[in-house]
Amino acid sequence: MGGANWLRWPWWLGVVIVGAVIGTRFVCGGGGSANASRYEEALVSRIAFGSCANQTAPQPIWSAITKFNPQVFIWMGDNIYGDIKRPLKLFGKERTIGPWKNVPRFVPASEQEMKSKYNIIKNNPDYSRLRQIAKVIGTWDDHDYGLNDAGKEFPAKVTNQRLLLDFLDEPQDSPRRKQAGVYTSYTFGPVGRQIKIILLDTRYHRDPLSSDGSILGSTQWTWLEKELKGPSSAITIIVSSIQVISNLSATTGPLFSMESWGRFPKERGRLFKLIADSKRDGVFFISGDVHFGEITRYDCTVGYPLYDITSSGLTQAVEKVVPTPLHFMVIFLAWLTPSTMRVMGPNCRFRSCTYGQQNFGAVEIDWDASPVAMKIEVRDTDGILVTGVNISLSELQAHSMNSTATSKVGKDQRHCSLEVSLPWIVRYRLAIFLYCFVAVLLAALVGVTFVAVSVFTLCLRKCKLD
Numbered sequence: 001m002g003g004a005n006w007l008r009w010p011w012w013l014g015v016v017i018v019g020a021v022i023g024t025r026f027v028c029g030g031g032g033s034a035n036a037s038r039y040e041e042a043l044v045s046r047i048a049f050g051s052c053a054n055q056t057a058p059q060p061i062w063s064a065i066t067k068f069n070p071q072v073f074i075w076m077g078d079n080i081y082g083d084i085k086r087p088l089k090l091f092g093k094e095r096t097i098g099p100w101k102n103v104p105r106f107v108p109a110s111e112q113e114m115k116s117k118y119n120i121i122k123n124n125p126d127y128s129r130l131r132q133i134a135k136v137i138g139t140w141d142d143h144d145y146g147l148n149d150a151g152k153e154f155p156a157k158v159t160n161q162r163l164l165l166d167f168l169d170e171p172q173d174s175p176r177r178k179q180a181g182v183y184t185s186y187t188f189g190p191v192g193r194q195i196k197i198i199l200l201d202t203r204y205h206r207d208p209l210s211s212d213g214s215i216l217g218s219t220q221w222t223w224l225e226k227e228l229k230g231p232s233s234a235i236t237i238i239v240s241s242i243q244v245i246s247n248l249s250a251t252t253g254p255l256f257s258m259e260s261w262g263r264f265p266k267e268r269g270r271l272f273k274l275i276a277d278s279k280r281d282g283v284f285f286i287s288g289d290v291h292f293g294e295i296t297r298y299d300c301t302v303g304y305p306l307y308d309i310t311s312s313g314l315t316q317a318v319e320k321v322v323p324t325p326l327h328f329m330v331i332f333l334a335w336l337t338p339s340t341m342r343v344m345g346p347n348c349r350f351r352s353c354t355y356g357q358q359n360f361g362a363v364e365i366d367w368d369a370s371p372v373a374m375k376i377e378v379r380d381t382d383g384i385l386v387t388g389v390n391i392s393l394s395e396l397q398a399h400s401m402n403s404t405a406t407s408k409v410g411k412d413q414r415h416c417s418l419e420v421s422l423p424w425i426v427r428y429r430l431a432i433f434l435y436c437f438v439a440v441l442l443a444a445l446v447g448v449t450f451v452a453v454s455v456f457t458l459c460l461r462k463c464k465l466d
C-alpha cells in the first residue's frame with residue numbers, strides 16, 4: 001500500500017461523473033429524464049410560427065418571416081405534404097368521391113419519398129436563411145405525420161418520427177428520438193424573463209375522430225402535467241397542431257368538419273382543468289391546420305382569457321382553392337360563419353377577422369414595459385398585420401378577471417358561450433344560406449325550363465294551326 005494508492009482508486013472518476021451530472025442538470029434545467037426541457041439563457045423577444053407548407057409550391061412567405069427577424073421559429077405541423085393526394089374523381093377507374101368511391105383520397109408515401117420532400121424544403125434558400133438567424137423547433141400535424149387525419153393507428157409513425165426529427169436537426173442521442181411521439185419543451189431566457197414553449201404531439205396517441213377518446217395519450221398527459229406544474233415562467237406557449245379554442249365544426253356542419261380539440265370535448269375539458277389547477281399564469285396557445293389565420297379567446301375557463309392564435313397557410317391557404325375573381329365568395333362565407341370565440345377588432349384586414357391567404361404568426365414581447373407587453377399578430381406575405389392583439393402580461397393572470405362577475409354575467413357573453421349553444425338559426429346559417437342558394441338556383445332552372453318548354457309547345461301548336 002503506497003502513499004499514492006488513492007490515485008489508483010477511481011474515486012476521482014466518481015467526482016467527475018457526479019460533477020458532470022450536476023452540471024448537465026443545471027444546464028438542462030431539468031435532469032436527464034426522457035422528456036427533459038431544453039434550456040437556453042439568451043433573452044427572447046421575437047417568435048415567429050407557421051403551418052401548412054407545400055414543399056413544391058412557391059414559398060414567398062419566408063422572406064417576410066426573415067424580415068421579422070425572429071429568434072425562434074416554430075413549425076406547427078403540415079411542415080411538408082408527405083402523403084399523396086389523388087385528384088377528385090367522380091367517374092373512371094379510381095373514384096375518390098361520391099357514394100361509389102372505391103379508393104382513398106390520400107395514401108401514405110414511402111420513406112424515400114418523405115425524405116426527398118423534406119429535402120426540398122430544407123434546401124429552399126429562404127428557409128435556409130431563416131435557419132441561420134433563428135432557432136427552429138417544431139411538431140407535426142397529419143400530412144407530415146404521414147396521412148390525412150391519421151391518429152395512433154397509423155403504422156409508419158415510428159419511421160416518420162425519425163424523419164421529422166432529422167429535418168429539425170434533433171441530435172442523434174436526444175431522448176426525443178427514443179420516446180413514442182415528438183412532444184417536447186424548451187425554456188428560453190434568463191430567470192424572471194423566461195418563455196416556456198410546450199410542443200404537443202396531437203397525432204401519435206390520438207384515438208379515432210369522433211370517439212371522444214384521447215388526443216395526447218396517458219404518457220404525454222403525465223409529462224404535460226409535470227411541465228405545467230413545474231418551475232414557473234413569465235410566458236408559456238402551448239403549441240397544438242390543431243385549434244384548441246375555436247370549434248369550427250359546430251358552425252360548419254353538416255357541410256364539412258375540421259379536426260380540433262372541440263371534437264374531443266372530454267380531452268379539451270381536461271386540458272383547461274389542468275391549466276387552471278396548475279395555477280400557471282401567462283399561458284396561451286398557438287395552432288395551425290385550418291388554412292386560414294384567426295385569433296380566438298375563451299374567458300370562462302381558467303380565470304384569465306385563454307388565447308389561441310391560429311396561423312395556417314405558409315403556402316396552403318383557403319383562397320387558393322378558388323380562382324382570384326371568386327375570392328370575395330370565400331371572404332363572404334368566412335364572414336357568414338358565426339364564431340363566439342373569435343377576437344374582432346378594427347385592425348383586421350377583413351371584417352370577418354379571418355385571413356384566407358398565406359400568413360405567419362408573430363409574437364413580440366416588450367420586456368422593459370411595465371407591465372410586460374406583448375404584440376401577437378398574424379401577418380401576410382409582406383409582413384403586414386391581418387389580425388392581432390396587444391396584451392399586457394398582467395391580463396394573463398388569474399386575478400386579472402373578477403371570477404364571480406364573469407360567472408354571473410355568464411354564458412351568453414362573447415368569448416364565453418360555446419358555439420354549440422348558439423340558437424340553431426345562427427349556428428347553422430352557413431348551411432342554411434348555401435342550401436337556400438342551391439334551392440333558388442334549382443327553382444330558377446326549373447322555371448326557365450318550364451317557360452322554354454311552354455313557349456316551344458305554343459310555337460309548335462301555332463305552326464300546326466297555320
Ligand SMILES: *[C@@H]1O[C@H](CO)[C@@H](O)[C@H](O)[C@H]1NC(C)=O
Binds near residue numbers: 058
Ligand atoms: C403542392 O403544390 C404543387 C405545385 O403548385 C401542386 O401541384 C400540388 O398539388 C400541391 N400539393 C397539395 C397537397 O396541395
Ligand SMILES: *[C@@H]1O[C@H](CO)[C@@H](O)[C@H](O)[C@H]1NC(C)=O
Binds near residue numbers: 262
Ligand atoms: C364541437 O362541435 C362538435 C360538432 O358540432 C360537437 O360535437 C362538440 O361537442 C363541440 N365541442 C365543444 C367543446 O363544444
Ligand SMILES: *[C@@H]1O[C@H](CO)[C@@H](O)[C@H](O)[C@H]1NC(C)=O
Binds near residue numbers: 345347387388390
Ligand atoms: C398594438 O399597439 C401598437 C402600438 O404599440 C399599434 O400600432 C397597433 O395597431 C396595436 N395593435 C392592435 C391589434 O391593436
